[in-house]
Every structure is written in structure tokens, then in C-alpha cells.
Amino acid sequence: MRSLLLDTVAWDLCQDTAGNIAVASNPYAMAQDAATAIRTWQGDVYYDTRAGIPYRxxxxxxxxxxxxxxxxxxxxxxxxxxxxQARAFFTRFEGRHLSGQVQITDRAGAVSAASF
Structure with missing residues (x-):
């Protein structure tokens, strides 16, 4: 599985050394996709309004x-x-800001992590 690589601070597309849109490969791509799913608000995914977390x-x-x-x-x-398998760890919870890390295990048993 491959996914567009996102900058870990801005959570936006980033470039590789050649100036192209960077791509992530497994196992990190899965962890990044899990972190993206965690950041998704329920109702915001146009094609599946049930997807996401019911934050609101x-x-x-x-x-x-x-x-x-x-x-x-x-x-x-x-x-x-x-x-x-997925495990969420919280690293900061101040006021209204919650951040942390999601660690995922894929079918092959590889463990990877991404911040949210």
C-alpha cells in the first residue's frame, strides 16, 4: 500500500528530493492513514458521512x-x-488541544506509528 506522504507538522503534502510529491510506503503509509482517519470528523467525508470520529x-x-x-x-x-490492531497514546492534553500517537500492527505483524 502506498499513500501520499504528509508533513508531520502541517499535515499537508510534501516534496521528495527531486521536487515531486512524496509518497509513503508500508508500514508507515498505514500508520499515516490511521492518523488521518483519527483526524477525520464524522460527516466530513462526502462519500461516506458515517466515517470519522463524532467529535462535534x-x-x-x-x-x-x-x-x-x-x-x-x-x-x-x-x-x-x-x-x-491499533493503540492510541496521548502525549499532550492541555485546554482544548489533544495530541498523541497511534501505533498500528498490520497483517504481517509489522508495527508502525504516526502522530496525530
Missing amino acids: DQILGQQVPLSLVRSYLETEALTVPGVV
Whole structure:
């Protein structure tokens, strides 16, 4: 599996050394796709409004336990083809900013991680 490589800070396309759009390969491509799925708000994917995390309806503006948020994140990461296990780790939770890392395991048993 291949995916367009995203800059880890801006979460935007980046270039390779030749000036072309950079491409990521497995296992990192799967981890990056899982992190992208975690960043997706439910209802924002035009072709499948069920995809994504229900941030607006069930998380933001409410005091929900981090274990529930972790469950949503890991469940969404498992929607990426080839991912058989996902674990979310939080590295920062200040005010309204939550960041962390998702670690995924693919069918071959390879473990990879990407930040969200």
C-alpha cells in the first residue's frame, strides 16, 4: 500500500528530493492513514458521512473520559485496510488541544506509528 506522504507538522503534502510529491510506503503509509482517519470528523467525508470520529456530537463541549476518546480513535484506526490492531497514546492534553500517537500492527505483524 502506498499513500501520499504528509508533513508531520502541517499535515499537508510534501516534496521528495527531486521536487515531486512524496509518497509513503508500508508500514508507515498505514500508520499515516490511521492518523488521518483519527483526524477525520464524522460527516466530513462526502462519500461516506458515517466515517470519522463524532467529535462535534459526542466529544467536544462535554467532559468525556479519555478512555472513551481512546476507544473512538482506536476503532477508527482499525477501518484502514490492513490494520489488525491499533493503540492510541496521548502525549499532550492541555485546554482544548489533544495530541498523541497511534501505533498500528498490520497483517504481517509489522508495527508502525504516526502522530496525530
